[in-house]
Amino acid sequence: MIDEKLLSILACPACDSRPPVRREGSGLVCTECGRIYPIRDGIPVMMVDEAILPGEESRRADTSDSRA
C-alpha cells in the first residue's frame, strides 16, 4: 500500500506544472495528462518511459493479437 504522505509529494514528471497524482486501481494517474504510473512492489514508478498514456492500454490489448 502506498501511504498518503508519499502520495502527496509525488508529482507527474511529464507535466511542467508538476501536478499531483491520484491513486487508481494498481497505478497512479496524473490529474493533468492522465498518464498512469505503475506501482511495482509497492513502489510508485514515476518515470515517463514507464507511464501508460491514456487509451494506450486498450490499444495495446487490441493490437496484441494482430500485429501482422
Ligand SMILES: [Zn+2]
Ligand atoms: Zn502528467
